[in-house]
Amino acid sequence: MRALWQRLAWWVLGSLVVVLLLWRGLLWWTDWLWFGSVGYRGVFLTTWSTRVGFLVAGLLLGFLVLLGNFLLSRRLDGRPSWAEPRPGELTGGPVLWAILPFVLSLAAVFFATSFAHLWDSFLLQRHAAPAGTADPVFGRDIAWYLTAFPFQLNLQRLLFGLCLTAWVALYCRYIELPTPGDPESFGDLNAVTPPARAHLSAFGVVVLLLAAWGLWLTRFNLLVTGRGAVLHGAGYTDVHVRIPILGVLTVLALLAAVSLLGNVRRRSLAQMGWTIGLFTVAVLLGQVVPLAVQKLAVAPNEIERERPYIERTIAATREALGLDTAITRQYAVAAGLTRGELNEERESLATVPLWAATEITEQFVGTETLRSYYNFLVADFDRYRLDGRVQQVAVVAREIQVDRLESQARNWVNRHLVYTHGYGAVMASAHDVGPAGEPVKIIRDVPPRTPAEIPLRQPRIYYGEAYPSDYIITGLRPEARTRELDYPAGDENVFTTYAGQGGVPFGGILSRLAMAARFRSLNVLISGLPGPDARIHFRRAVAERLRAIAPFLDYDSEAYPVIADGRLVWVVDAYTVSSRYPYGQPYPLAPAVALSRIQPERDTRVQAAYVRNSVKATIDAYDGTVRFHLYDPQDPLVLAYERAYPGLFTRQPLPPAVAPHIRYPMDLFALQARAYARFHMTDPAVFYNGEDLWDIAREETTTREPLADGTYRFHDTRERIAPYYVLLRLPGEREARFRLILPFTPASSSEAGTARDNMVGWMAADCDPESYGRLTVFHFPKNTTVYGPLQVEALIDQDPEISQQMSLWSQQGSQVLRGRLLVIPVGESLLYVEPLYLTADRRGALPELKRVVVMYHGRVRMAPTLAEALDQTLSGESSQGGALAVMRLERLARSANEAFAAAEAARKRGDMAAYGAALAKAGQAVSQMSGGGAR
Known part of the structure; x- marks a missing residue:
């Protein structure tokens, strides 16, 4: 037995x-x-x-x-x-x-x-x-x-x-x-x-x-x-x-x-x-x-005993997280700008972004999706040279998502042979607004219509952010009736044949047998559609592709597309991270925004006591070519990996068409901001007592809860501000630079409501190659109240005319959405800018940018454009005389149009009494408009 x-x-x-x-x-x-x-x-x-x-x-x-x-x-x-x-x-x-x-x-x-x-x-x-x-x-x-x-x-x-x-x-x-x-x-x-x-x-x-x-x-x-x-x-x-x-x-x-x-x-x-x-x-x-x-000898006199070791913690943490090189300035908020000084700053202020990523993405989804199988993720901000100057833009790739096909169309042939790639991108100005409150598009439609400065000769996206862990097969037999869909053209479709070098050659029986077993699909083995030059593409998602090659690197949650030399190229920031650095305080390297797209499974409990943005990875969207560019040759971790993997990293600079578009990674900046909120205190006694702890500032936001009847329920919440990309010129600089920015308030503000919501600091990180990674921090004086974002939004809500208009909008089946409140240093003062969007409460409604609110030296003004709001702020003109007057004219114009339409309808049905009454009403509205909108 x-x-x-x-x-x-x-x-x-x-x-x-x-x-x-x-x-x-x-x-x-x-x-x-x-x-x-x-x-x-x-x-x-x-x-x-x-x-x-x-x-x-x-x-x-x-x-x-x-x-x-x-x-x-x-x-x-x-x-x-x-x-x-x-x-x-x-x-x-x-x-x-x-x-x-x-x-x-x-x-x-x-x-x-x-x-x-x-x-x-x-x-x-x-x-x-x-x-x-x-x-x-x-x-x-x-x-x-x-x-x-x-x-x-x-x-x-x-x-x-x-x-x-x-x-x-x-x-x-x-x-x-x-x-x-x-x-x-x-x-x-x-x-x-x-x-x-x-x-x-x-x-x-x-x-x-x-x-x-x-x-x-x-x-x-x-x-x-x-x-x-x-x-x-x-x-x-x-x-x-x-x-x-x-x-x-x-x-x-x-x-x-x-x-x-x-x-x-x-x-x-x-x-x-x-x-x-x-x-x-x-x-x-x-x-x-x-x-x-510890209890008998240290605890009774802890600060004196531990002082040298606290100094070590402060110095080590600042060095390990890259805070020791930050440029700090005492920023005393002085008197406001004159109109002449404003004119000097006008060019810089004209590029202040008014579109938030969520709202402009909803616009893209509503107007540029074109077919159900296309999909947009959240738009990314970048800068391109247009019309002879650098402009901030929002750009998003049009990727394919076969799961959005009709159920009867989700068969093996369509999923793996026909619907193989996305097509093109959409780009819009981050600061310009169209006549209907829509973004001003720079690249649009399929095939993409592009300006001469940004050609897109290869718009096909075989490798992207949203692609599942699946496979596609290209190189079908020429005589086969099944072909790759390229893009829709009216009632017809345009087809294509993949001509790149991406994917694994798929012509041999052994390769087919192995791939069929890997993907557990008999069709891969027995289908007669792939030709002798067929290729099978898998690991098409940017995140999956990078992790398969270099799993020992950590990756930023944002992969962003760059249009370079007529092609779409994905750029991803990679980090070397260690939780063990002598005396270094660890912080979580977690996604800085709520939506983490490239590494959603990353454990936010992973602590980084040492982090370096040592690698910039690029992935060609058409052929999947991956390059790991060594960006910090002083990092001992990446040098060790370079020795372990000869040929993995290249020390060649980024391609000239890609380099101007690099960005300081948002996740790293958020980690540094969380650490700086505490480690800006360099005096051991102050640090020990926590006398000057900061926190990332909060702002009012509106969240939407989808309901079963196809509408939304809106909720107002307070959330910490996420880092935001802006094209900005700091005081004393001659040119605007692309930067990440973030404001700070006292740490107790989160527990004490608005009692300590004043702003105490402001941080920026340079993205441009010539000053990449330079941190600039403004410290505001402790004996002066500098308004924080929540306090500014409270002032906006307390303005009777602005509050009245927001209430009026909300009573008409619409909802006002607050945009990102930006804090912009101008001269020796601060400018606060908050766009207001209007959207219907039903799904699929597109947010329109209706107004821009500006707060400057305690004066709050609202106008249809940023330029008008700035003029009103400096001239002292109230919103009554500016923005509200424009609103009143808009209402009178709508009333006149409605009256004319009613008159025409009455004429057609022969009701001359109603026709005369409607004309009189229209004439009254026109008369009020010609009188400047008087009541």
Whole structure:
């Protein structure tokens, strides 16, 4: 019976291993073909061989430690054989011992899978490059903490956990399980034979050596772990007590290992027990003593004791997160601009963006989708040279989404052979507004109509943001009636044949068989439509494509399209990140906006104590070509990866047509803003007391809840402002630059309502290549009230004329949507700009930009355009005399048109009395209009 169970267990395990190997081999072959098609087969081999090497090493270690020790214990426990259980042993004993090797084998496989995850950190350690700076406690190069230390620490923890588990299992194995009816038989030390004692002692030496290694590494780990609310890294108690104690415990662990090594020959249970017991007591005392010192010696005078270590935390965090190079200015808000000074600033202010990403995207969706199978994601902001000057624009790619086809059209041929690509893009000015409150488009329609400055000769999008983890096949047989849809043209469709080099060649039967198995689709194998030059395209989503090639990089949540040399190119910012930087306070590198498109599964709990935007990745939307451009050659992490993966990164500059469009990444800027809100305090006492904590400013926003009847319910909420791209000239500069901006308020404002919603700081990050990454921070004086966004919006709401008009709009089945409130430094003052959109409460309604509200030196004005609002603000003219007068004229014009229409209808039906009354009403409205809109 025992032999049957053994054979069954090993047969099942062997079958699973064979199936797994066959499946992994199949995936390996298709990956080999794919990496060859993108030109990174060397990267694939390095990653794959390292992973497999660690998996095999983990299997060998797991089997050797777990199964090897079990088999050795069989020979040393004094039993004649497995088939002869001792009197009183559990009835199922033979079965238990028969399946135990199977269980241990599974445990070894589990260990191996965890061990294989060390491949990334191993490559970093092996190819580490120095940073040139050292930690203040041990003098180790900072790069050691970023590269070698994570590998050593995780390796020690895995090995120690494996060996400690095996030693405990051996101990329980040797002293036996309790027999039925005799629970006191558990722990019968007399049952441990002398050879077994030698075995336990010898393996205990290994466990203690690993423990000594772990204690030694823990000394360094103190520098990269948190210590209370204000200190990250080793504090007073750590440096003066814990680190010395850990050194002593390391020596004690080595002495204990020597004691057990001597016990291999002596085979004394007492010596083994005393050795392990005394070492355990020493470890416990090593935990108690630092706690006592912290409570009795440090806590009563914490600020003085911890001052030098708080200074280290401040300096290290600012350096690790790139805050140490920020340019800070004390910005004293002075008197307002004169009209002459305003004229000098007019060109810069004319580019203030009035369209928010959400509202302009809704306009694009409503007017440029054209067919149900096209889709737009959220528009991205960029700048292009048009009409001889740089202008800020919103641009979005028109991607294909086959899931939006009618249900009867969602068949295999349409999904994978016909609807293969998106087409073109839509671009509009970020600041211009059309006569009906719509954006002024620069690129539109299909085929795209483009200005001469921005040609788009290859508008087809085979690789994009929204594409699913699926595949398409191009290169169909010429004689086939099925063809690739290119774009719709009226009632007809235009078709095309893919002529690029993207995708995996798909003509051979072996390739077809492998791909059919990968995608679990028989049609891939048996369809006669693909020709001999067919190509299969998968990993078409930008995020999936990048992660497949370089999974060790972290990517920004925004991939943005650039029109360069007549083609669409996706640009993605990539980061090198580490949670271990001596004295560096970690912050989450999370999406800065609510909609994360490129990496939605990224765990926002991942902490970044060190981050660099070291790589700019580009992906060609037509052929899928991927390039990783090294952008920060001083980063030790990216240098290590460059050594590990020759050929992955290029040091060539970005293409000349792409370089002018690079942007400072929004996720990184949001992380730096969160960190700066605290780490702008460089005085240890102020930092310790949190006297000047900041927070990212909040603003009023309107959210929409879709209802079952096709309408929306609107809710007003307060949310932290997301970073915003603007083309802006700062005071003292001669030219406007493309920047990210964000305002700060006191940290308590989130709990105290509007009590402390005044603005205390303002941050900007340069995006242009010549000043890329330069942070500028304005600190506002503490003895002067500078309005924050919520306070400005409160002033807007309190303006009786603006409030009246907003209420009037909202009573007509429409809803007023507040745009992004922008804070713009102008001269030595601040200008606040907030666009107002009007939308219907039904789905599919397009938001119209109706008014622009400006607040300047306490004066709030509203007008149809930014220029008019600025003129009113400086002249002192009220909204009554400007914006509201325009509104009144609009209402009179509508009334006149309605009266004329009623008169015409009355004439046609012969009702001359109604015809005369309607004409009189129309004449009255026209008379009021000619009188300037008087009531």
